[in-house]
Amino acid sequence: MGLTPCVLAVDAGNSKTDVAVVTAGGDVLATARGGGFRPPAVGVERAVDTLADAVTRAFAAAGVTGVDHVSACLANADLPVEEEQLAAALHARAWGTSVDVRNDTFAILRAGVDEPRGVAVVCGAGVNCVGMRPDGRTARFPALGRVSGDWGGGWGLAEEALWHAARAEDGRGEPTELARTLPAHFGLGSMYALIEALHLGHIASGRRHELAPVLFATAAGGDRVARAIVGRQADEVVTMATVALTRLDLLAEETPVLLGGSVLAARHRLLDERIRELLAERAPRAVPRVVTAPPVLGAVLLGLDRTGAAPEARARVRAHFDV
Numbered sequence: 001m002g003l004t005p006c007v008l009a010v011d012a013g014n015s016k017t018d019v020a021v022v023t024a025g026g027d028v029l030a031t032a033r034g035g036g037f038r039p040p041a042v043g044v045e046r047a048v049d050t051l052a053d054a055v056t057r058a059f060a061a062a063g064v065t066g067v068d069h070v071s072a073c074l075a076n077a078d079l080p081v082e083e084e085q086l087a088a089a090l091h092a093r094a095w096g097t098s099v100d101v102r103n104d105t106f107a108i109l110r111a112g113v114d115e116p117r118g119v120a121v122v123c124g125a126g127v128n129c130v131g132m133r134p135d136g137r138t139a140r141f142p143a144l145g146r147v148s149g150d151w152g153g154g155w156g157l158a159e160e161a162l163w164h165a166a167r168a169e170d171g172r173g174e175p176t177e178l179a180r181t182l183p184a185h186f187g188l189g190s191m192y193a194l195i196e197a198l199h200l201g202h203i204a205s206g207r208r209h210e211l212a213p214v215l216f217a218t219a220a221g222g223d224r225v226a227r228a229i230v231g232r233q234a235d236e237v238v239t240m241a242t243v244a245l246t247r248l249d250l251l252a253e254e255t256p257v258l259l260g261g262s263v264l265a266a267r268h269r270l271l272d273e274r275i276r277e278l279l280a281e282r283a284p285r286a287v288p289r290v291v292t293a294p295p296v297l298g299a300v301l302l303g304l305d306r307t308g309a310a311p312e313a314r315a316r317v318r319a320h321f322d323v
Helices: 044-062 080-092 105-111 153-170 178-185 191-200 205-220 224-247 269-282 295-307 311-321
Strands: 005-012 017-023 028-034 067-074 096-103 118-123 127-132 138-140 255-260 286-290
Touching: 005 044, 005 295, 017 044, 017 295, 028 044, 028 311, 044 080, 067 080, 067 105, 067 295, 080 096, 096 105, 096 295, 105 118, 105 127, 105 255, 105 295, 118 224, 127 224, 138 224, 153 178, 153 191, 153 205, 153 224, 178 191, 178 205, 205 224, 205 269, 224 255, 224 269, 269 286, 295 311
Parallel strands: 005 067, 067 096, 118 255, 255 286
Antiparallel strands: 005 017, 017 028, 118 127, 127 138
16 A cells, blocks of 8 residues: 555634545645635635645645545535535545545544544534444534524524623523623623624624633533523533434444534533533433544544545554544
8 A cells, every 4th residue: 555645634614624645554644734614605616725725735745646535524514415516626626536525523523433433513613413323324413503403502602691691781681690791801891881892893793702611601600590501502412412323223322422612622511511411311321522633533534434444544544643
């Protein structure tokens, strides 16, 4: 097998892209990092151009012009039709003979397991869940936000905290320390001032995600409303995991449940403990753990699975990326 390039692995999120060129024997020839992958915002071709920048640099560092297989795990590939569209766009770039495109949640799942078997729940800006079995069966959700039944993630938690805090201050809702801690994060003295600043654009809308850690800190301090919001997020995580396990006929088997994304990776004690309590009740054979390996490792392993690489190759590439 030598050092012949076999797999181009791509893990592309909304904020950054990681790529790796790997041999069939599991040797990593080159890696590169690029910008975020946002087809809904810029269109498919411009988004793929962002990938192309990182791929070109990785190919140059590896001294190659192409590979046998492209294994791409991409943000915003939420529906099969989107995966097909993105696969066609990547195939047109002629980086590899064959191309597989999956949602980027599959990269987190595969990075955290020794074989393609388990369930992953990702809670970052939004929330998503996927599951897989070695026979190729998968479980997934559209993960398009409230329109597809989702709740939570960093953005959703911030919105929920703002809603409760606003109602607490004006008398429509239950008192909560969030009415003080949320505006205080921006140096403001009231929810009215924060609402005004957000509405008028004095505070960029994108900064709302900063309020999720404030919510968790307020919950850790014992605030009942904040704790209830965190508890609901735990319930959503466990509900998604349990449904995926059930769909894959894994509920009665010891099965890894991987937790990833910025909200879950932060290991907020209240959230983490409640997730484990609920899993023990609803899916007692589940084995929860937080994924710490980089998702691009998962994209590599999925590519090696696809090309039939030996177990030793998977072990070698995992040793390269695991820290």
